[in-house]
Amino acid sequence: MDQLTKPQVDDAESLRPSDGTMAATATGLTKTYGKGDTQVVALDHVDIGFEAARLTAIMGPSGSGKSTLMHCMAGLDAVTEGDVRVGDTRISELSDKELTLLRRQRLGFIFQAFNLVPTLTAEENILLPLLLGGREPDPEWKTQVINSLKLDDRLHHRPDELSGGQQQRVAVARALVTRPDIIFADEPTGNLDSKSGHEVLGFLRRAVDDWHQTVVMVTHDPSAASYADLVIFLRDGHVVGRLEEPTSDLVYDRIKSLEA
Amino acid sequence: MLRLSLRNLAGNRLRFILTTFAILVGVSFVVASFVLTDGLIRTFDELVEDANADVDVEVRARSEFDEIDFTLRPIDEALIDVVAEVEGVEEIWPTASSTKILPVKANGEPIKTSLAPAFSGNWVDSSISPLTIVEGEAPDEPSEFVIDETTADREGFVVGEVYDVIGSDGSEPFTLVGISRFGEENALGGAVLSSFTLDELQRLDGSEGLITVIDVAAPDVERDVLVDRLTAVLPDDVEAVDISVVVEEAQSDISDIIGIFGNILLAFALVAVFVSTFIISNTFNILLGQRVRQLALLRALGASAAQVRFSAIFEALVVGVVASVVGLGGGVALALGLRGLMNTLGFDMPSMDIILAPRTIVVAAVVGIGVTLFASLSPARRAATVPPVAAMRAGFRFGSGEGTRRTIIAIILSVPGVAAMGYGLFASSDSTALKLAGLGAGAVLIFVAVSMFAPLFSSPSASFLGAPLEHVPG
Ligand SMILES: Nc1ncnc2c1ncn2[C@@H]1O[C@H](COP(=O)(O)OP(=O)(O)O)[C@@H](O)[C@H]1O
Numbered sequence: 001m002d003q004l005t006k007p008q009v010d011d012a013e014s015l016r017p018s019d020g021t022m023a024a025t026a027t028g029l030t031k032t033y034g035k036g037d038t039q040v041v042a043l044d045h046v047d048i049g050f051e052a053a054r055l056t057a058i059m060g061p062s063g064s065g066k067s068t069l070m071h072c073m074a075g076l077d078a079v080t081e082g083d084v085r086v087g088d089t090r091i092s093e094l095s096d097k098e099l100t101l102l103r104r105q106r107l108g109f110i111f112q113a114f115n116l117v118p119t120l121t122a123e124e125n126i127l128l129p130l131l132l133g134g135r136e137p138d139p140e141w142k143t144q145v146i147n148s149l150k151l152d153d154r155l156h157h158r159p160d161e162l163s164g165g166q167q168q169r170v171a172v173a174r175a176l177v178t179r180p181d182i183i184f185a186d187e188p189t190g191n192l193d194s195k196s197g198h199e200v201l202g203f204l205r206r207a208v209d210d211w212h213q214t215v216v217m218v219t220h221d222p223s224a225a226s227y228a229d230l231v232i233f234l235r236d237g238h239v240v241g242r243l244e245e246p247t248s249d250l251v252y253d254r255i256k257s258l259e260a
Numbered sequence: 261m262l263r264l265s266l267r268n269l270a271g272n273r274l275r276f277i278l279t280t281f282a283i284l285v286g287v288s289f290v291v292a293s294f295v296l297t298d299g300l301i302r303t304f305d306e307l308v309e310d311a312n313a314d315v316d317v318e319v320r321a322r323s324e325f326d327e328i329d330f331t332l333r334p335i336d337e338a339l340i341d342v343v344a345e346v347e348g349v350e351e352i353w354p355t356a357s358s359t360k361i362l363p364v365k366a367n368g369e370p371i372k373t374s375l376a377p378a379f380s381g382n383w384v385d386s387s388i389s390p391l392t393i394v395e396g397e398a399p400d401e402p403s404e405f406v407i408d409e410t411t412a413d414r415e416g417f418v419v420g421e422v423y424d425v426i427g428s429d430g431s432e433p434f435t436l437v438g439i440s441r442f443g444e445e446n447a448l449g450g451a452v453l454s455s456f457t458l459d460e461l462q463r464l465d466g467s468e469g470l471i472t473v474i475d476v477a478a479p480d481v482e483r484d485v486l487v488d489r490l491t492a493v494l495p496d497d498v499e500a501v502d503i504s505v506v507v508e509e510a511q512s513d514i515s516d517i518i519g520i521f522g523n524i525l526l527a528f529a530l531v532a533v534f535v536s537t538f539i540i541s542n543t544f545n546i547l548l549g550q551r552v553r554q555l556a557l558l559r560a561l562g563a564s565a566a567q568v569r570f571s572a573i574f575e576a577l578v579v580g581v582v583a584s585v586v587g588l589g590g591g592v593a594l595a596l597g598l599r600g601l602m603n604t605l606g607f608d609m610p611s612m613d614i615i616l617a618p619r620t621i622v623v624a625a626v627v628g629i630g631v632t633l634f635a636s637l638s639p640a641r642r643a644a645t646v647p648p649v650a651a652m653r654a655g656f657r658f659g660s661g662e663g664t665r666r667t668i669i670a671i672i673l674s675v676p677g678v679a680a681m682g683y684g685l686f687a688s689s690d691s692t693a694l695k696l697a698g699l700g701a702g703a704v705l706i707f708v709a710v711s712m713f714a715p716l717f718s719s720p721s722a723s724f725l726g727a728p729l730e731h732v733p734g
């Protein structure tokens with residue numbers, strides 16, 4: 001419990017690679033919104049790292065800065081202060097064009113909602129990051145991803161013809177098809193019933209285990225977090241804890257103790 | 261990205277049709293004004309050419325200035341004999357015309373000529389005149405006359421009956437001996453046309469001894485030679501002119517008249533284009549606002565700002581191309597419709613060839629594609645500014661951006677814009693071309709100004725203009 005009152009120590013610990021390289025790191029990451037009286041400090045000098053080939057969950061109360069952290073780490077939003085790296089690339093130094101390429105080639109995204117372009121078919125949505133770069137998919141990999149997500153008979157459907165779970169699976173397939181360095185998922189199961197949710201989480205888990213993908217996932221749900229290798233807890237823009245080998249019960253207990 | 265643009269259009273088919281329709285109206289008007297004027301000009305050109313096919317040289321008063329002059333000074337009829345004496349001349353047709361003669365209906369009322377004037381001429385052989393006899397015969401005796409088919413039908417003139425004819429010296433009875441037809445359809449634009457013998461026409465007009473022109477046929481003589489021979493015997497104030505010159509002059513006079521009519525249509529077209537540009541620009545802005553999340557999603561997934569901008573412009577391009585192509589067809593239909601409308605209103609129009617001149621097609625494309633692209637530029641630029649985080653954060657709004665600078669530029673542009681428009685609409689003198697140029701330039705300036713203003717109140721005006729669109733199911 002001592003750890004929790006000294007978040008800085010905890011951060012330092014999370015920076016230490018336990019067994020592999022870091023897919024992405026942030027040092028002194030600060031993000032503020034607004035100015036003067038209305039200024040909100042969403043992230044306050046956060047040091048954090050996401051280990052490659054692992055599934056990391058980020059938890060914390062609403063407004064604790066989880067989404068902001070993901071956006072900043074993924075180059076979707078500019079940081080106010082600090083240093084963010086994806087692999088060896090310092091993304092705070094990249095131009096808009098370079099960031100675009102980084103997102104297209106090295107990152108994957110799964111959002112809570114509005115993941116898919118409504119006018120494109122499932123297959124076109126899956127291939128979108130490749131199409132944007134004028135690249136052809138690796139046919140074997142494409143088939144493997146689509147089959148393992150059980151989407152082969154849904155490829156020519158529009159998103160509105162798919163169930164919520166199917167839509168999220170399409171989003172997962174899209175994130176995987178480019179074999180990105182890191183996949184960011186912001187509450188990917190937030191809108192799903194628990195069965196579809198667990199299905200999607202199972203796929204993310206398999207992507208890490210079978211294909212050594214790196215996944216960072218924001219979630220509210222302790223049972224979702226239990227799929228992760230590591231859970232990082234955020235509160236008020238600070239990292240306030242971490243939990244290896246989480247189970248639903250352990251996560252639940254930790255949340256309780258953090259709220260106390 | 262292209263596929264996505266097409267899908268967006270296909271996915272919002274009704275909205276696409278409405279957007280296209282807005283620009284289509286302007287294009288159709290532009291095309292209609294060209295098709296109508298081109299068609300009418302060709303019809304009249306052919307009429308003038310056919311009517312003068314047998315004539316080689318025309319003898320007429322020399323005009324002081326090279327101006328558009330429909331009323332030639334009359335010449336002395338004694339010249340008929342002079343011309344007839346010239347070597348090689350085989351046939352001559354002296355003609356005279358009058359606007360002072362009006363036949364009276366059987367019930368004693370003069371014919372109403374509110375739509376177009378009443379013309380009278382001496383009857384000349386059909387080989388050099390667009391007039392043919394369709395019933396009865398040509399006037400041969402002093403007390404005989406013929407009247408045009410349309411007037412006869414409308415006013416109830418019957419061949420063989422006697423009618424009073426008002427001349428410059430009171431009225432007297434004439435026998436209607438025939439019905440004439442001008443060209444193939446007697447399309448006189450509503451004018452009343454009556455024909456008499458030359459002597460009677462001169463007497464009724466009060467211009468005894470005077471004629472308008474003498475048409476000369478001399479098939480065995482070179483025209484230059486004939487012109488020289490005639491010039492040698494004619495007084496200084498009378499000239500002999502190669503008929504091809506006369507035909508060209510007549511055709512250009514007709515083109516000018518039809519051109520004025522066409523320019524009025526074109527002014528309508530300009531207004532339509534102006535309005536549709538404004539509507540389109542706003543529609544694009546609305547569509548953009550509705551698609552913020554999708555644009556942001558694309559940006560998050562790795563679409564570059566340029567790709568987003570291009571996809572917006574490409575969508576506009578498709579709208580523009582479709583509007584141009586359909587507008588060409590719509591313009592032809594509108595031209596025919598306008599012709600029909602004129603006919604119902606009593607301005608008889610001849611049927612005409614549908615001429616799609618290359619110029620018409622180019623202008624349709626420039627208007628349809630150009631205007632749509634132009635209207636899409638600012639929304640497209642704004643589309644590219646959507647930040648990728650907007651995909652996940654609700655409530656993203658486009659900033660009005662450099663508000664004051666925009667306002668100032670908009671005001672600076674709108675002042676000369678309004679001035680130019682006002683000049684084009686209300687200036688009394690000057691050439692039509694200049695006025696139209698003013699109208700056009702004004703419209704463009706005002707449009708640019710308005711479109712710069714638009715983002716400032718894009719939400720109120722957009723929701724106003726977009727209100728009907730909002731209920732269109734995607
Ligand atoms: N665009 C924004 N403008 C102003 N404040 C924001 C914006 N985005 C997030 N915030 C604020 O930053 C803090 C962190 O938000 P967020 O990262 O979305 O939290 P979480 O995802 O953990 O719920 C919150 O206080 C939120 O209100």
Ligand SMILES: [Mg+2]
Pocket residue numbers: 066067068
């Ligand atoms: Mg969030």
